[in-house]
Amino acid sequence: MSDSLPSWEPNWRRRYNSPPDNLIQDFYRPALHRSVRYDRAVGFFSSSLLAAIAPALDKFVGNGGRMRLITSPANLSDDDLEAMGKGRELQKRLEYDLHSEIRRSIPSSIQLNRLKLLTWMIAARRLEVRIALREHPDCYSLFHEKIGVFTDADGNWMSFSGSPNETVGGVLRHSESFPLHRSWSSEDQRAFAEEERCRIDAVWHEQVEGVVTWSVTEWLEAPMRDAFGVREPQPESVVAKSTRRITLPPIEEANALMNSSFEKVSLVPSLPEDLRLHDYQRIAVNDWLAAGGRGTFAMATGTGKTITALAAATQAALHAARSNRPLLVLVVVPLIDLVHQWKGNAEWFGFRPVICHGALRKAEQNKLKAAFSAARSVFDKRAEMVITTAGSLTPVGSKDVTEHFLQRQLQRHNGPILVIGDEMHSLGTPERIAALPKSPDYTLGLSATPKRHGDEEGTDTLLGYFGIPVITINIKDAIYKYETLVPYDYFPCRIDLTSDEADEYRKLSAKIAAAYARGDDQVAENFIRLRNRLKQHAVNKIVRLRELMQSGLSKKTHQIIYVAEGSRPESDIKQLDQVEQILRGDFDMRVARYYGETSTEQRDALQSSLAKGDVHALLAMKCLDEGVDIPSVKIGIITASTQNPRQFVQRRGRLLRRDPKNPKSHATIYDFIVLPPESDGPISDSEKTMIGSELARSAELADAARNHEVLFDIRDWAYHYQLDPEKYVWMQLQGEDEMQEWTS
Structure with a gap:
């Protein structure tokens, strides 16, 4: 009885409310500690929750525990599902999304140790996962039922249903509430618990009309083993041992002032009274x-x-x-x-x-x-x-x-x-x-x-x-989860080379291939730099910029326009000078340069002018790439970008910051994608690398956008250049050289 679910009485509550309840400490951990089975149907799920509730997970597995999870795909909407119908494309997308989330994860050392145990559970079939969807005649939609059932070794069980998703945000950050029904408490409680247990069993075994499931357990083992490794469950005495090298005081509450005898001593800092940490x-x-x-x-x-x-x-x-x-x-x-x-x-x-x-x-x-x-x-x-x-x-x-x-x-x-x-x-x-x-x-x-x-x-x-x-x-x-940034719309603007530029591009590509063939990497790198310069200063970028301004952007304020460094290969015309002249002279726009020579005082003044709408746009090369806060920006036009993924990640971040003084609902990004002329013949490896890098950057930006369906256009472009997105890792956005920042 000591490890049974009833043994936790009277601590179990009829209803859990967060806040003030800590769902991990007050519910999940004691429930897993006393259970041998956990069945969960939930809208969305992340492994970070299971990492958070350990070491109870070790005790659960040590009890002989088994877990069944039914969940919806986290990265698809009802609109996405309707567009994909019921074909092979949907299954491929489900598997792709699962693998991507696992491969992107770089957990902390503490989380890694816990995720290794999850890998072991999957390999040992102690954790089984199914994706569930509502079925319609021509398509599917999301499954949103939320039911959980804990069962102990004595056959007692308890169920809960309602609010929380199986994510750390669902149990910690959001306001959540659910009732708890215990089979041993009363006849009414047992009846509720029995109904919910039967419902989750029926969904798992596909006995509910209109709900279909896919077993995805086999999709998870290999990528999780590669990403995290594997370990067997450990006794509590081992789990509880600390591996820290020194003990430092924790922050107990996100919104509490640190209790310390040094609060009023000015020589020692303290958490500000009005600080509200997430x-x-x-x-x-x-x-x-x-x-x-x-x-x-x-x-x-x-x-x-x-x-x-x-x-x-x-x-x-x-x-x-x-x-x-x-x-x-x-x-x-x-x-x-x-x-x-x-x-x-x-x-x-x-x-x-x-x-x-x-x-x-x-x-x-x-x-x-x-x-x-x-x-x-x-x-x-x-x-x-x-x-x-x-x-x-x-x-x-x-x-x-x-x-x-x-x-x-x-x-x-x-x-x-x-x-x-x-x-x-x-x-x-x-x-x-x-x-x-x-x-x-x-x-x-x-x-x-x-x-x-x-x-x-x-x-x-x-x-x-x-x-x-x-x-x-x-x-x-x-x-979308923490809402610390605004969502954005992404518009990739294809820029084709002119005939003269295309001829020069082909010549440089041939020289690059020849240099690599004879083992002269240094010469090849020099020609690659020349080809990149040609691409950065493509004439049609200016044409496209004019078109954007004519479409109405010339009347909008709060813009940042990123331009290329240096000048065109065949002239001394700097793109910065050319863009400024066009915007001022042809569109009567108020613009200002924001670059290396701009003093700190001038930068502060320019940021203030942009926020007030006194200038339409700031023209930048690299100075607005890192760390600078200009939350008033709403529109970004990237006419030039390097192949360094950090640059576009930082630039996107500049545009998505929330502005408490002038709230914005979203941001808009226009991205100029330069592509060479299509060819019926073979494409060299260096060309594939350049095109792949350009399209991977675009695919990355599209993937997180509100209108992420443009990702399919980008993949179509890849096929035109003999780049199969299923084959080339730079189009899959996965693997060891991830384009995106580290994610979990």
Whole structure:
């Protein structure tokens, strides 16, 4: 009786309401702990919930537990299903979506350990999964029933039905409510529980008219084994052991001020009274603390990486203060704009940051010295913060470290230090990695795109320094699950080369193929750069831009237009100059340049002018790629883009930020896709790589858009160039070199 479901009485409630109930702590864990069977029919499901309710899952499996799950496809709408009908295309899409979600997941070390157990359960057929759909004469629609049944070894069972989806958001973030019916409680309760148990059995065995199911268990085992590995269930005594290297205080509640005797001491930061962390932010901080203050927040733009990191830094500072030791927090960012953004946010938490970038004046050097001196105190309750750029942290050329002012201060520091790398991918060069403090006490990496494009070694080195992700949030979760970003419409604009450009393109492609054939990679790379320049400055881009403006965009404000760097191959005409002249002269638009030479003061003024509608558009090349907050932007026109996936991920993030002052319902992205002339003959590998990269970028943007049906147009383009989306990984958006940021 000790491990039966009735043994938890009187803790079971007739109804669970979240808030205030914690569904994981108060319901799922004690239920799994006492069960040998869990059957669940649910609208949507994610493995992250099962990761959250462990270690009860180990106990459940140790009991001999078996789980059956009936769910709907998470990435399809009723409109999608109606469009696909009942053919082979639907089954392929279901399998594709499942594999994509698994392959995109880069879980934290804690989640990874739990997901390994799920893999074992699937391999051992202790977890079986079916996808259910409502059947209509010509198509299917989504299955939305939500029923759960727990059964113990003595034959007692209890059922619940209604609100929560089997996702972390469903049980933590949203307002959820459901009644609980217990077979041992009363005759009425038993009757309700029996009806719900019979219903889920009938759906599982396809005995309900109008509901069909697909067994997808066999689709899951191989990709989960590849992505996560596998482990057998462990005894509770093993599971409960901590692997953390140090104990740091957790944030118990998302909206509570940290209870600390240092709240009123100005030298130690604290969580602001008006701070309202999302549950995923609180979980991210606690997982980072549990990992000993080491790891990466791989969070999509707009999900609050900076605030989450400052909450983590505050907890680390409080821990140091309890030990009567000062903490130095070093924040390294890629751009000067971010230095000032970080400073403002850090002051909200009670930090007194010293900023360091460029040539330091004497007064700035003195402030920096004072901060380091205070942080070197042997005993003191305080935290000091230094915010710098990656360029300012890194000695130039062969300059001795002792001649570098900031590096000299870091070398003298011997107390606790936390290193935060914002947009950490920018720190992946050998010079910048070497400039980071050696063996810091705590490390925290931040990025929507932690992977360095084409630099696996740099990526591995960064992860070795900062630690693997403890949380990953992709763009879809940010838009549709957490609603921290606005949804967007995506319009890929095909740009065809002119006849002269096409001739030059073919010549360069032939030269590239010949260079590779004779093993001369350097010459091939030079010709590839010339071909990319030709593509970036294609004449028809200007033609298409005119068409967009004539269609009504010239009357709209709050735009960012990204243009190519440099000039056309056969002339000195810069695309930036050409676009500005056309918009001003032909359409009477108020536009302004926003680029490297723009001062900080000018940038602030331009952002304000754009927000007010005083200028129609900002013209940018790269300066608006990373970290800059301009939430008022509603329209983005990408006339030129590199093949670096991080760039388009960052640009999309700029456009999707919510604007509390002037709320927007959605954003719109126009993306210029340059394609060479179609050919009946074979296409070289270098051409396939270039076209595939261009279309993969477009497919990625289309996949998360509201009008994601344009993805099928992009796949059609791929077929025209002999690129089978089922064969080429850059069109499948999966595999080891994912285009998208890390996701979970």
